[in-house]
Amino acid sequence: MAEREELLAAMWARIDGVTATGDLSAVLERGSQVEALHLIDRFTKAGNEGEFDLEVACALGWWYHVRSLVLPAQQAEHAREMAVVFLQGCFVAGMDRLPQPLLASIAESVYPHACDVLWRAYYAPILNASDLSELVTLWRRIVRAAPLGHPKRADWLAQLGTALEVRFRGTGELTDLDDSVEAQRAAVRATPQGHPDHSKHLALLANSLQLRFASTSHEQLADLDEAVEAYRAAVDASPGDASHLSALADALADRFQHTGRQADLNEALELHSSTIRTSPDSDPVRTATHMASGFRNLFRQTGNLENLNHAVEACRLAVRAAKDDPGLPLRLDALGEVLRERFTHTERMEDLDEAVEASRNAVRASPKGGHDYAGRLLVLGNTLRSRFTSTWESRDLQEALEAYRAALRVTPHDSPNHAMLLTELGDALSSGWVPEGDVQYVHEALSVWGDAVEAPTTLPLHRFRAACSSMFWTACIPDLGRAANFAERAVLMLPELAPRRLKRNDQQRALGSHGTTVTADAVALALAAPGGTAQERAVRALRLAEAGRSVLLSQALDTRSDLTDLHQEHPDLAQRFATLRELLDQDSAVTLSALGVGHAQIPVGGQRPQLVAELEALLGRIRSQEGFADFGLPPTSDDLLAEAALGPVVTFNVSGYRSDALLLTRAGISSVSLPKLTPDNVIERVNAFYQALDTSTAPDGDRIAAQKTLREILEWLWEHAAEPVLSALADLGEAVFPAKDGEPLQRVWLAPGGLLGLLPLHAAGFHTDPGDGPQRRTVLDRVISSYTPTIRALHHARTRRPRPTDQPQSLIVAMPTTPGHNPLRYVSEEVRRIRGLFHDPIQLIEVAQASDGTHHPRGMGAPSTATVLARLPECAIAHFACHGVSDRVDPSRSQLLLHDHATTPLTVSALAQVNLDHAQLAYLSACSTADPGNPKLLDESIHLTSAFQLAGFPHVVGTLWPINDRLAVEVAESFYTHLTTGPPGTLDPTQAATALHHTIRGLRDRYPATPSLWAAFLHSGA
Structure with a gap:
């Protein structure tokens, strides 16, 4: 040992002398070579005994390095190579004293070994923390050794990113994931466009971003958006690479799952189809995987079961081809998922049994612990739960519960996947209550869901699901207080399900898929929960109704200040x-x-x-x-209470728990129970009402019987909705009974919400009763009704200040003929009658029947979407006489049919882009302009009437169903006549509700037995 120390001291003395003085002769002397030979001998013997003498290796490496600086070229190159050989072990060990000029070369020599260690770690059973730290440290050293511009720097950065990802998968440390993303970004920056590795580094960056999105808060879509763009760039950089096409398709599909963007799904399907057509046969595992993914997405888009059968076979092929592949667990997972999906459509137990075995095998083949292992356990749990709910074999439930719990044990508490797993575990526990009859299952599920609701890092959808499940089961126990609390949490999460960053149709899809009845149930439970005064419960219920209804409208109002x-x-x-x-x-x-x-x-x-x-x-x-x-902030509670100054606002709520009306009056907020207004009763009346409407206009229909049905439903609405509300308002001091001669009727605003919004509450009553005395049982004879989606929308309509103008301009848009549709024979007559009541209106009339040979109206032109939208900003009053279409799938596509409706339709969506300064009144003399459309979006009040109100019109006249073309002429003329306050053309839009009320009541008095003719018209707004 003493000799070793003496030799090392002598060697370092020579090296230090050279570096201090620059005199290289000390390492060229024969004595220096003898010392080196002795050290090499000792190093070799240590190596034969399984040891690595770092100090000797470092000294020899430096000695060779210094000699390479002075020896002739060929000998110098050999010395340099020997220096790298001796120093690479020191580099790996992290020794500080290494020659700077050789660092890059040493790193290159270490690189193959480091890659081998990295990929063995990637697929090996979970490593301990120290092993993973050594792996990352090694790659950090390699990257630091590469100067800027080094040809391998980009590759080394990418490998560092992968090493950090490996450590994250083993430890769950999110900072590693952040560092991984930054390393991959640096790799992309260090790779010139056109370089063969450019697409590979883009794909690695995208993969890290996707993993971070899945492992952190899903609310931050920026990572997924960046991943999509990185994959897209990778495809552009390497157009023939099927793996990049498939990865882009998967990322788009992933984004669709989290945002509901239909365009993403459409593009993903097209990419998968392209991948299936072009994928090479050289990699059977990859090819089969691409095919399975593509066929599965094609099935989801088309519903063709043959595509799903192809997906199953492709997954089986991928499993067989990946028998000895480290990716086998992933292929087994995919097989289990697609088999389970096919089972939901075919109910073949063979598929479910095979899916269970595939998932079990995937778990067995996966390294224990970490992110991927938890995912395999989740899939196994879901598959077993599917089989349990089909066979009620308790052993499947118990195995599923253990799978979820095992997944939770290896998932960090701050991971969003932890809360998702809690939600799945809770769902599994609750499913065990029915066959087992043990309420303890539910209590455990509630505890689990409660933890999920409180998890701040998880996807809002999982927290929302957990809150809804908790609401349902606590109400079943029953524990209405807890149920109300969970319901409130769920309602307040609705805006998170449809954030503003999504397009409108994607927001609608999210709300329609998840928030159909939760608001109504929350309102009902708030009223039913024990504790507090009746008024406090009513205040809470109204607050929830305002929060959970018209979510998209509320978002729009935030920016319509x-x-x-x-x-x-x-x-x-x-x-x-x-x-x-x-x-x-x-x-x-x-x-x-x-x-x-x-x-x-x-x-x-x-x-x-x-x-x-x-x-x-x-x-x-x-x-x-x-x-x-x-x-831009929502109105305060005081702002909402102030809305009762002009008259009561009545918010109806229909739920399976209970049904009520919430009354906002000058006396405060209260409620009145409506026990007969159950969902089943309302659905039955809605279906009967619209069937009768169809029959009332059918050539071979029993029109008398149809009108009788309509009257009976209006009478039912009076007895079970309108009369209890008006009586309660009277008790609160509101003047909702007929006024004395000459006194105006009380105004009341209705916010029906949900299913009740499909029925004409303003027309409820016994209209064929004889006489017109003070006790007549109809809404029309008691109050002047207006509609509003929410109190907040009413507040917005009232607080808008139209820009002052000397003479309000008016616009008439008329379509006597419409391309592709039946002509409206009385539209020209409607225009003739009303234009004299306007002051020099702008007229946009379909040319085919616009001219009568005696008059050429100012502004005559084809009523296209562009011309209408260009004219609207100038106008205070806009009258539309045309076809209207309500879209029952996508209500934002409901439209007024103008000249170019086939190419650029005037839709709800188009109107949502308009913000008008002069607007005061819009009259929509068209069919179904207040029809809320899609049954899943009734609470959102998405229709043309609300769209015009959002665009800036505080008063809008709309219709609930198709109207009579001839009668529409009389309604419009009467309405504007009642609106006239002086000479012709002096219209007062603020009296729109009163004018329509008198018009419709007069029409009712003429046709009391035929409500289909007059009950469709309504006023919405201030």
């Missing part, structure tokens, strides 16, 4: 706010810029989150200005 004051005080902020609002309001169906209206550029795809973030930051700046603290 009046800009007049802001323009005067802070014009730059106002202008930017208006621009961002226009950008975010634009929709794929039709855009203002595409029509030549407006100038903002259209946001696409991934730009929306950035625009939303900028808008939120801008709102913060605006609210920091003096006098603008509440800019």
Whole structure:
């Protein structure tokens, strides 16, 4: 040992002398070579004995390095190579004293070994923390050894990113995932476009981003958006690579699952189809996997079971081909999933049995612990639970529960997947109550769901599901207090299910899929829960109704604040706010810029989150200005209570738990029970009502019987909805009974919500009763009714300040003929009668029947979407006489049929982009303009009437169902006649509700037995 130390000391003395003085002769002397030979001998002997003498290796490496600086070229190269050989072990061990000029070469020599260690770790059983740390440290050293511009720096950065990902999978440490993403980004930056590895590094970056999205808060879509764009760039950089095409398709499908963007799913399907057609046969595992994924997505889009059969066979092929492949567990997982999906459509138990075995094998083949292992256990649990609910074999439930619990044990508590697993475990526990009859299952499930609801890092959908499940089961126990609390949590999460960053149709899909009845149930449970006073329970219930209804409308109202004051005080902020609002309001169906209206550029795809973030930051700046603290914020409780000053607001609520009306009056907030207004009863009446409407206009229908059915339903509405409410309002001091001669009737605003919004509450009553005395049992004879989606929407309509003008301009849009549709024979007559009641109106009339040979109206032209949207900003009053169409699938596509309806329709979505300054009254003399459309979105009040109100019209006249063309002429003429306050053309839009009321009541008096003719018309707004 003493000799070793002496030799090392002598060697380092020579090396240090060289580095200090620059005199290289000390390492060239024969004595130096003798010392080196002795050290090499000792190093070799240590190696033969299984040891690695780092100090000797370091000294020899330095000695060779210094000699390489002075020896002739050929000998110098050999010395340099020997230096690298000796120093690579020191490099791996992390020794600090290494020659800087050799670091890159040493790193290159270590690189193959490091890659081998990395990929063995990637597929090996879980490593301990120290092993994983050594792996990451090694790769960090390799990257640090590469100077900027080094040809292998990008590859080394990518490998470092992978090493960090491996450590994350083993430890769950999220900072490693962040570092992995940054390393992969650096790798992409270090790789020139056109380089053979550019697409590979883009794909690795995308993979890290996807993993971080899955492992952190799903609310942050930026990672998934960036992953999609990285995969897209990888495809562009390597067009023939099927793996990149498939990965992009999977990322798009993943984004669709979390956002509901239909465009993502459509693109994913097209990419999968392309991959199936072009995937090479050289990699059977990859090819089969691409085919399985593509066929499965094609099935989901088309519903063709043959595609699902192909997906099953492709998955089986992938499993067979991957028999000895480290990716076997993934292929088994996919097989189990697709078999379980086929079972849901065929109910073949053989599929479910095979799926269970595939999932079990996937778990057995997976390394124990970590992110992927938990995922395999989750799939196994879901598959076993599917079989349990088909056979009620308790052993399947017990195995499923153990699978979920095992997955939870290896999933960090701060991972979003932890809460998702809790939700699945809770669902499994609750499913065990029915066959076992043991309420303990439910109590355990409630505990598990409670933890999931409180998890801040998880996807809102999982927290929402957990809250809804908890609400249902606590109500079953029953524990109505807890049920109400969970219901409230669920309602307050609805905006998170449909954030503003999504396009409108994607938001609708999210709400329609998950939030159909939760608001109604929450309102009912708030009223039923014990504790507090009746008024306190009513206040809570109304607050929930306001929070859970018209979620999309409320989001839009946030950005529809009046800009007049802001323009005067802070014009730059106002202008930017208006621009961002226009950008975010634009929709794929039709855009203002595409029509030549407006100038903002259209946001696409991934730009929306950035625009939303900028808008939120801008709102913060605006609210920091003096006098603008509440800019763009929802009205306060005091603001809502103030809305009762002009008359009561009645919010109806229909739920399986109970049904009620919430009354907002000058006396405060209260409720009245409506026990007969059950969901089943309302659904039965709605179906009967619309069947009778169809029969009332059918050539071979029993029209007398149909009208009798309509009257009976209006009478039922009176007895079980309207009369109890009016009586309760009277008890509160509201004048809801017929006034004395000459006194105006009380105004009442109705917010029906849900199923009740399909029935004409304003027309409830016994209209064929004889006489017109003070006790007549009809709403029409007691109050003047208006509708509003929510009290907040009413507040918005009342607080808008139309820009002052000397003479309000008016617009008449008329379509006597419509391309592709039946002519409206009486539209020309309607225009003839009303235009004299307007002051010099702008007229847009379909040319085919516009001219009568004696008059050429000012502004005559084809009523296209572009011309209408261009004219609306000038007008205070807009009258539309045309066909209207309610879309029962996508209510945002409901439209007024204009000249170019087939190419650029005037839809709800198009109107959502409009923000008008002069608007006061819109009259929609068209069919079904207040029909809420899709049954899953009834609470959202998405129809043309609400769209015009959002666009800026505080008063809108709409219709619940198709109206009579001839009678529409009389209604319009009477309405504007009642609206006239002086000479012709002096119309007062603020009296719209009263004018329509007198018009419809007069029509009712003429046709009391035929409600289909007059009950469709309604007033919405202020």
